[in-house]
Amino acid sequence: MTTKNIGPIPSSSFTSDMGTDFTRLSIILETSGGETLASPNAVKTTLETDMSDCNIHAWFAVFEMVLRRVGFSEEVIMRGGCELAFNEMRSPSDMKRVADYFDLVLKEDISDDNDLNDNTDSFIQS
Numbered sequence: 001m002t003t004k005n006i007g008p009i010p011s012s013s014f015t016s017d018m019g020t021d022f023t024r025l026s027i028i029l030e031t032s033g034g035e036t037l038a039s040p041n042a043v044k045t046t047l048e049t050d051m052s053d054c055n056i057h058a059w060f061a062v063f064e065m066v067l068r069r070v071g072f073s074e075e076v077i078m079r080g081g082c083e084l085a086f087n088e089m090r091s092p093s094d095m096k097r098v099a100d101y102f103d104l105v106l107k108e109d110i111s112d113d114n115d116l117n118d119n120t121d122s123f124i125q126s
Contacts, residue, residue, distance in 0.1 A: 023052045027066055045069065 027047045033040045047066065051059065060081075067077050086095050086106075099106050 023050065025049055025051045025062060027062075029066070029069060 029045045031043045033042045
């Protein structure tokens with residue numbers, strides 16, 4: 001059995017929209033193993049950290065670590081984040097605000113006479 005403390009996470013002021021004080025986060029990952037001589041024995045990893053003063057970025061950093069630990073690639077994690085933000089369960093106005101915040105252009109906002117491909121070269125050069 002392996003226990004790992006991920007240590008402190010950079011933090012800043014955090015206030016929950018739900019008015020809940022979060023203090024300690026503990027995530028336990030257990031893998032089975034040892035079924036054959038070639039497979040490793042079972043491993044139990046515990047990730048613990050104090051999240052009382054963390055912002056949303058620190059929370060996502062923790063869950064990104066968890067996803068990496070269980071084998072997800074960087075690209076899959078990024079796609080998951082985008083799918084979380086941009087899907088049919090979100091309001092179009094919220095998705096538009098997020099896209100504007102990151103200077104993204106939504107597919108719905110591209111008109112036929114203002115094709116994104118026409119602007120690609122100037123975007124890459126700037």
